[in-house]
Amino acid sequence: MSLTTDNMEMLVRLIAALVAGALIGYERSFHGRPAGFRTHALVCTASCLLMLVTVYQAHWVQAMTSLVSLDPTRMAQGIMTGIGFLGAGVIMKEGLSVRGLTTAASIWMTAAIGILAGIGFYFPLAVAVVLTLGLLSIFRWVEARMPSQAYYYFDVRFKRGSELTEAALRELIQGYGFSIANFSYRLDAEGRVCRHSMVLRTTDPTSASRLSERLVETESVLEYRLSPTGD
Secondary structure: OOOOOOHHHHHHHHHHHHHHHHHHHHHHHHHHOOOOHHHOOOOHHHHHHHHHHHHHHHHHOOOOOOOOOHHHHHHHHHHHHHHHHHHHHOOOOOOOOEHHHHHHHHHHHHHHHHHHHHHOOOOHHHHHHHHHHHOOOOOHHHHHHHHEEEEEEEEEEEEEOOOOOHHHHHHHHHOOOOOOEEEEEEEEEOEEEEEEEEEEEEEEOOOHHHHHHHHHHHEEEEEEEEEEEEO
């Protein structure tokens, strides 16, 4: 197999896709995400490879007549549709907490960058990689410093008949700057243990740790769980 001009161009596009996907994937791996370096590199390279099938259709379609017409945009549509299944696989829901949405979005973006590499749009490819890395890294820093409301899923179990009544529990939680929603009731262990679940909201990032310390010191609390609901 000789390295013709077309073959060299295909090689350059595949390498560009591999590098672009690896850069984005490294950022995800660095932050401990399940879909990281290799996943993003493979997605981007595969998207590029599939686009090459239609961009260089003259290499494998022998008879090009007015009756035979191939639309490269259909391949792009198929790629983006298929990526939806991979993106859904990295989204995890546990209770009210949903994680993996940013990684799923980065996989979708990586597939789009692979399509750009496949059709040889190097300038928008480079811009897309820079913007994506900026969104995933710099915007993480900006987002952490933006005033925003934090939501937590709170579940607590305590002995029935203890001093920690519903009114006392609500007063305790609200005293740490939380507002309460979706308060639920449950009786466990043959009526010996009360259990309450709720969603808490606050604008103070230290409220969760301070409430947790207080609950640890409360003897009537048998078990509790306080987990953020963000990505």
